[in-house]
Each structure stands twice: as C-alpha cells, then as structure tokens.
Amino acid sequence: MPDGPSPDWHLMKQFCLIAMLSAAVVAGCASHAKFAETEPATAPAPEPSVAAAHPGARPMPHMPYSFPLVSIGEKFNGLPPAVQNTIRAQVGTLPLTDIVKDTSSGATVYKIYFENEELFPPLHIAPDGSVLNPDLTVAVAAPEEMIGIASGGGQSLKTSDLPAPAMKTIQERAPSAEIARIAKEVWNGHDVYIISFKDPGHNPKLYISPDGTLAGGTHRP
Numbered sequence: 001m002p003d004g005p006s007p008d009w010h011l012m013k014q015f016c017l018i019a020m021l022s023a024a025v026v027a028g029c030a031s032h033a034k035f036a037e038t039e040p041a042t043a044p045a046p047e048p049s050v051a052a053a054h055p056g057a058r059p060m061p062h063m064p065y066s067f068p069l070v071s072i073g074e075k076f077n078g079l080p081p082a083v084q085n086t087i088r089a090q091v092g093t094l095p096l097t098d099i100v101k102d103t104s105s106g107a108t109v110y111k112i113y114f115e116n117e118e119l120f121p122p123l124h125i126a127p128d129g130s131v132l133n134p135d136l137t138v139a140v141a142a143p144e145e146m147i148g149i150a151s152g153g154g155q156s157l158k159t160s161d162l163p164a165p166a167m168k169t170i171q172e173r174a175p176s177a178e179i180a181r182i183a184k185e186v187w188n189g190h191d192v193y194i195i196s197f198k199d200p201g202h203n204p205k206l207y208i209s210p211d212g213t214l215a216g217g218t219h220r221p
Contacts, residue, residue, distance in 0.1 A: 075099040082129030157182040165212030177203040
C-alpha cells in the first residue's frame with residue numbers, strides 16, 4: 001500500500017474548500033444586501049419653522065378662530081344712549097357690520113356700517129345723536145329733549161351752538177356721558193358754558209370758556 005493520502009483525497013479536499021468559500025461569499029452578499037435594505041435613508045434637513053423664526057409663536061395651519069374679539073352687540077351697547085336712539089330711529093334693526101369711533105377730525109364721530117353698503121352708506125352720528133353729513137356738517141339735528149336745552153342769559157343752547165374748542169373739551173372730559181343741560185352765562189365779562197350731565201355723580205358739571213379751557217369749578221366769580 002502506498003504511503004500518504006491518495007489523489008482522490010486531495011480532490012475531495014479541494015472540492016470541500018471551494019464549496020466553503022462559495023458559501024461564505026454568498027452569505028456575505030446576502031448580509032450586505034440585507035444591510036443595504038435596512039439602512040435608513042438620509043433624512044433631508046428640516047426647514048426652519050415659524051416657531052423658530054418667531055419665538056413664542058404657535059403656528060396653527062388650520063386656525064378656525066378668526067372672529068373679532070368684540071361683537072357688534074357689545075359695540076352698540078357701549079355707545080352713548082343718544083347715538084343708540086338715532087341708529088334705531090334711522091335704520092331700526094338693520095344688520096350692522098361695524099361701529100367705529102373716529103376722532104381724527106378733532107371731534108368724536110360714530111361711524112355705523114351696514115351689510116348692504118349700496119343701499120345704506122355709512123351713517124355718521126355725533127355724540128348728541130345728530131346725524132352728520134360725510135363732511136361732518138349737521139344733516140339732522142338731535143331733538144332738543146335728547147341734547148338738553150337750558151336757558152342762560154335769555155339764550156337756548158344745544159351742542160351745535162357750542163364753539164368747536166368747547167365741544168372738544170366736553171368730548172375729552174366726558175366722551176360717553178349724556179348731556180342734560182347746556183347754559184351760557186357771563187362771568188366778569190367773559191362767556192362761560194355750563195354743561196350738566198344726566199349722571200352728575202360720575203360726570204360733574206363742566207364750566208368751559210369759548211376757547212375750550214375750563215373756567216374754574218363750582219365757584220362763580
């Protein structure tokens with residue numbers, strides 16, 4: 001018998017070695033393919049958010065809350081009674097869309113807006129209830145019982161008789177107060193307008209000079 005392994009043994013050994021190497025290569029490829037499938041894709045860089053650009057902001061893409069914080073009813077209830085009465089007299093219960101208090105002219109004017117602007121243009125109303133033209137001249141004067149008439153020095157006065165500076169002082173001192181009486185007296189040769197209000201507890205009398213300055217409290221010269 002010859003010494004050492006036979007040639008067949010060498011062939012079998014080579015065949016086994018080749019088979020093992022092939023199996024290792026296949027396993028490695030499968031492992032690499034599995035890793036490639038499970039490896040997460042690189043996420044794109046996030047875009048800057050509104051919150052980052054504006055600290056404290058809380059973006060709501062489908063925000064349903066867009067109504068005004070003050071309703072038309074609340075605005076109407078905050079109007080002077082004379083203005084409320086004029087609105088009722090002119091348009092009744094016609095739907096309103098907005099109420100604006102405008103002081104850009106130096107005097108207070110309430111602008112009332114309606115849904116149908118073609119038929120009902122904005123209504124301009126003075127604090128005493130007078131209806132005003134767009135240029136703020138009086139179109140319909142408020143009734144005397146609303147603005148308060150008083151006799152003073154033989155004269156009957158209403159708000160439209162007051163000088164503009166005196167009226168401006170009233171609007172600054174008592175913008176929503178309802179006037180009860182207006183009187184004109186002469187103190188030491190100077191005219192003084194005495195304005196009384198329907199709620200004297202909250203709005204005491206005003207003594208106003210024609211130039212709008214206060215003429216001194218309750219003590220007459």
